[in-house]
Amino acid sequence: MPSFMPPQDKIKTRYHYLRVKKYLDLPPKSNTVIYHRGGVTHRRDDTDVELDFRQESNFFYLTGVESAGYHVIFQFSTDTIYLVRPTVPLEEQLWKGIPPTDQQLLEKYDVDIVLTENEMNAKLQEINPDIILTMDSTNVAALPPTILPKIDASLLGPAIHEARLIKFPWEKDLLRYTAHISSHAHISLMSAVGRRGSRHGRPFLMNESELEAEFRYVCAKSGLNRQCYIPIIASGERASVLHYTDNNKWIPSDNRHALILVDAGGELTCYGSDITRTFPVTGKFSSEARTIYNIVLKAQKAVLDQVRPGVFWRDMHTLVVKILTQELINIGILVGDAEEIIQLGIYRAFYFHGTGHSIGLDCHDVGGTDIGILSAMKTRKGYPLELFTRPLQANMVITVEPGLYFNDVSIDMWTAASSPYKKYFGTEKIEKYRKVGGVRIEDTILITEIGIENLTIAPKEVNDIEAIMGF
Ligand code: GLY
Ligand code: MN
Ligand code: MN
Numbered sequence: 001m002p003s004f005m006p007p008q009d010k011i012k013t014r015y016h017y018l019r020v021k022k023y024l025d026l027p028p029k030s031n032t033v034i035y036h037r038g039g040v041t042h043r044r045d046d047t048d049v050e051l052d053f054r055q056e057s058n059f060f061y062l063t064g065v066e067s068a069g070y071h072v073i074f075q076f077s078t079d080t081i082y083l084v085r086p087t088v089p090l091e092e093q094l095w096k097g098i099p100p101t102d103q104q105l106l107e108k109y110d111v112d113i114v115l116t117e118n119e120m121n122a123k124l125q126e127i128n129p130d131i132i133l134t135m136d137s138t139n140v141a142a143l144p145p146t147i148l149p150k151i152d153a154s155l156l157g158p159a160i161h162e163a164r165l166i167k168f169p170w171e172k173d174l175l176r177y178t179a180h181i182s183s184h185a186h187i188s189l190m191s192a193v194g195r196r197g198s199r200h201g202r203p204f205l206m207n208e209s210e211l212e213a214e215f216r217y218v219c220a221k222s223g224l225n226r227q228c229y230i231p232i233i234a235s236g237e238r239a240s241v242l243h244y245t246d247n248n249k250w251i252p253s254d255n256r257h258a259l260i261l262v263d264a265g266g267e268l269t270c271y272g273s274d275i276t277r278t279f280p281v282t283g284k285f286s287s288e289a290r291t292i293y294n295i296v297l298k299a300q301k302a303v304l305d306q307v308r309p310g311v312f313w314r315d316m317h318t319l320v321v322k323i324l325t326q327e328l329i330n331i332g333i334l335v336g337d338a339e340e341i342i343q344l345g346i347y348r349a350f351y352f353h354g355t356g357h358s359i360g361l362d363c364h365d366v367g368g369t370d371i372g373i374l375s376a377m378k379t380r381k382g383y384p385l386e387l388f389t390r391p392l393q394a395n396m397v398i399t400v401e402p403g404l405y406f407n408d409v410s411i412d413m414w415t416a417a418s419s420p421y422k423k424y425f426g427t428e429k430i431e432k433y434r435k436v437g438g439v440r441i442e443d444t445i446l447i448t449e450i451g452i453e454n455l456t457i458a459p460k461e462v463n464d465i466e467a468i469m470g471f
Contacts, residue, residue: 006175006268007222010085011064013413014110015168020062023159026076028310034074034156035064037139040229041068042455054226057361058135058160064109071120071142072111075127083111117142135160158160161366166395172446174271175360175397178224179444179455182265185218186458189469191264193251194283194469195388201282203253206234211262212247219266221384228272229363231264234267235281239437240407242353257286257435259293270361274399274454276442283469285462292404295327296439297460299402303355304443307400308451309389317355320402324351328404332429346424350406351416357400359444366370397455403440406433453459 026032038059042051055438056064063072067085088099102114111143115123121144125130134140137153167175199206211233221226234244236252239261245429256279258281265273278296299320307316323377327332327348333350334341339349358365392398411434415425443456459465 006177011170011440012110013064016061019163022160022320024155024160031130032076034133036072036135038070039068053263061164081111082113082115084115087116093111127174164360164366178266178268179273180457181222181224182220182261182273183274183458185215188218188467189214206236206251208247208249215264224266224268225269228265228267234261237437247302252282253281256282257289259289259437261438261440272363273444274359274363276440277458278439279465284466288433292436293439296402296404296441299323300400300441303400308393312391313388317401320355321347332426335426336424346421349410350404356401358398391394394449396448399444401440402443405438415432
């Protein structure tokens, strides 16, 4: 087990607020406040059973509070941070426990004053701001109606998103820790499948759900008590489905080509990781599986070798596309001239997603606004990095995740008798490799001043994976 400990310091969210304020660039004396409401608990349809609560990421960024029902106010003129706590009725305390005292909240979070909701309204009347910046004009129901005309919901979002793109040292520590622990969880899955199957050299019974449970267990043992997204445990042909999350099928242990694609990353205090490893069900890659796997690995390594500040991500995507296309031509899956195939987008039959994205408080994280993203994408979260119109910078944390997929829907569409592109496909070779299903190799990396720090430490060389699975 890893011997290192999670970062212990409280998250310095005051610096997050100050960075957001800097990006807002308002006149220094303006009587402005930020108001932001945190997430609230929801119940399952027609029951009193609560749904799993996870804090809204922007609220967490500004306060570090993981619980439901809070608000926050930032007063620009004095840089005072007011944390507004819910008033929990005694009956609810009976069921859910006694909430923290104001003193405990002040010790735990990087805020100045704790208020109740009633006190919040009085405080807002007292400040009487000229402008109230909010993320969303619909999330202000708790504010006094007289104050509503002063709301501006257009400026805050871009400033928070820009701030979240570049990580502070304590954010990097958390992201490094989650990536390290998640890497250990990936190793543990390789090892679990190896012990069950390849050692005995005979078919074995194992469900994808068992691997999901193992992944969550290894993460939880080191404090990662949530997952950054629903784990993807895709065995056999399901490895070709990008976001397969049913995780309830039996692993096809009688198919020597079959792979297990595990795309999973744990989360600690809302900071996550996004890692994919693909390994053979039998503990040994078949020759076809190894060929496809090593093509993807070659593309990923080419990007990892080149990423540094100043690089444009779209060039990294182009690099991946070039390598995948040429290699698929080399093994006869694609037929024709590489440039023409790329120009026509035909490689998309086997590679139909982006090469990476920013990650932090969300798996597909926010990042950059009109200064960085093509205008068509401004309103979307989880921007594909290919659309960044600015170069990468130090202290961004991103993923690098090429893949190749033998997805039935995609192959059938591109190679149908009616498809104008049919002649570019080597159908016999596609059949030869189809049983491999899919391969993705994904690392979460930090961009440093001079290159990268790969936060992901799970092995990915064929020999290393086979060695892990053989013990
Ligand atoms: N886990 C989702 C992704 O890789 O983007
Ligand atoms: Mn990803
Ligand atoms: Mn992923």
